[in-house]
Amino acid sequence: xxxxxxxxxxxxxxxxxxxxxxxxxxxxxxxxxxxxxxxxxxxxxxxxxxxxxxxxxxxxxxxxxxxxxxxxxxxxxxxxxxxxxxxxxxxxxxxxxxxxxxxxxxxxxxxxxxxxxxxxxxxxxxxxxxxxxxxxxxxxxxxxxxxxxxxxxxxxxxxxxxxxxxxxxxxxxxxxxxxxxxxxxxxxxxxxxxxxxxxxxxxxxxxxxxxxxxxxxxxxxxxxxxxxxxxxxxxxxxxxxxxxxxxxxxxxxxxxxxxxxxxxxxxxxxxxxxxxxxxxxxxxxxxxxxxxxxxxxxxxxxxxxxxxxxxxx
Numbered sequence: 001x002x003x004x005x006x007x008x009x010x011x012x013x014x015x016x017x018x019x020x021x022x023x024x025x026x027x028x029x030x031x032x033x034x035x036x037x038x039x040x041x042x043x044x045x046x047x048x049x050x051x052x053x054x055x056x057x058x059x060x061x062x063x064x065x066x067x068x069x070x071x072x073x074x075x076x077x078x079x080x081x082x083x084x085x086x087x088x089x090x091x092x093x094x095x096x097x098x099x100x101x102x103x104x105x106x107x108x109x110x111x112x113x114x115x116x117x118x119x120x121x122x123x124x125x126x127x128x129x130x131x132x133x134x135x136x137x138x139x140x141x142x143x144x145x146x147x148x149x150x151x152x153x154x155x156x157x158x159x160x161x162x163x164x165x166x167x168x169x170x171x172x173x174x175x176x177x178x179x180x181x182x183x184x185x186x187x188x189x190x191x192x193x194x195x196x197x198x199x200x201x202x203x204x205x206x207x208x209x210x211x212x213x214x215x216x217x218x219x220x221x222x223x224x225x226x227x228x229x230x231x232x233x234x235x236x237x238x239x240x241x242x243x244x245x246x247x248x249x250x251x252x253x254x255x256x257x258x259x260x261x262x263x264x265x266x267x268x269x270x271x272x273x274x275x276x277x278x279x280x281x282x283x284x285x286x287x288x289x290x291x292x293x294x295x296x297x298x299x300x301x302x303x304x305x306x307x308x309x310x311x312x313x
Contacts, residue, residue: 016042016065020072027079032087035076039091042069043098063222070095070225077229077236078309085240092233095226113163120152120159120204155201162205217284220264221299224281227261228306231270231279235308245274245308280305 023038046065073091080088231249234256239245246252249260249272260269263281272279273291280291281304292305 012045012061013064013068016045016068019045020068023072024075027076030079030081030084032076032080032084036087036090036094039069039072039076039094042072043094046098063218066098066222067225069098070222070229074229074232074306077233080236080240082240085237088233088237088240092230092237095230095233098226110163113159116159116204117156120155120201123150123152123200123204149197150200151198152201154198155204158201158205217299220284221297221304223264224304225297225306227264227270228279228281228304230257231261231272232306232308235272235279245277247274248272277308278305279308 019038019042023035023042026032026034026038042065046062046069073095076091077088234252235245237256238252249269253259262268263270265282265284266286268282270279270281271288271291276291276293278291278293282288283302283304284299285302287302289303291303293307294305295307296303296305298304
């Protein structure tokens with residue numbers, strides 16, 4: 001039976017980390033069946049975070065949980081030796097079939113829209129009712145626009161668009177498309193908020209949605225980690241079966257991959273160095289710097305890289 005889902009961020013991450021430790025302990029003993037069982041528990045928990053009734057969890061929590069799973073699978077892959085190829089295949093299938101962090105973000109944006117819309121309606125009907133649209137003119141005769149104008153209907157429409165564009169772009173795992181959403185979510189300068197004729201509404205949005213652009217970057221980073229890990233497992237399987245790494249990623253298709261995983265940043269196939277023994281992405285700067293001989297992951301690092309530890313060694 002799945003453990004109860006903790007109701008706080010620390011409890012969730014602690015539970016995920018303890019399951020990861022258990023999985024790695026099993027793999028170090030070559031008990032890959034036990035290790036995979038723990039990975040499946042982690043995956044089920046991650047799905048419960050946004051599917052269970054009563055659990056409204058911020059998407060960053062889900063992204064963190066998914067990253068812990070990816071890291072556990074990556075480290076287990078380093079332990080898999082000749083004769084255990086089916087376990088590498090099973091781990092790869094877990095990643096390929098798992099609900100991605102992007103689906104969790106869709107849920108989060110929908111929840112935030114409902115919550116913030118309720119706040120706007122509550123303010124309109126309560127403390128700020130005197131500033132509601134049509135109750136206070138934008139410009140009094142001979143005076144500048146009032147900085148306290150509140151247009152609840154316009155604010156809700158802006159909120160809907162701020163949520164709709166990221167959700168629409170989440171299905172396109174290419175950074176050029178995500179930039180559109182990130183630009184839309186930028187907080188406007190104060191003077192623009194004052195001159196907008198909806199200062200109260202713009203302030204509510206600026207306070208309620210400041211982390212959405214960060215969520216988008218975190219999701220791209222999480223998707224990159226997942227795709228790199230899938231690629232690492234496919235390369236691991238190839239070497240265990242054939243005694244060496246392939247000369248190119250195209251050699252993995254169709255026996256080990258249906259297609260070479262796409263880099264979420266630029267939409268092109270992920271990169272690979274047989275000599276350097278690593279796989280990598282171009283990263284947020286979209287510049288191919290050749291990767292790194294060591295693991296280097298994160299949304300701000302150039303060429304996020306996963307090293308192929310233990311291959312043929």
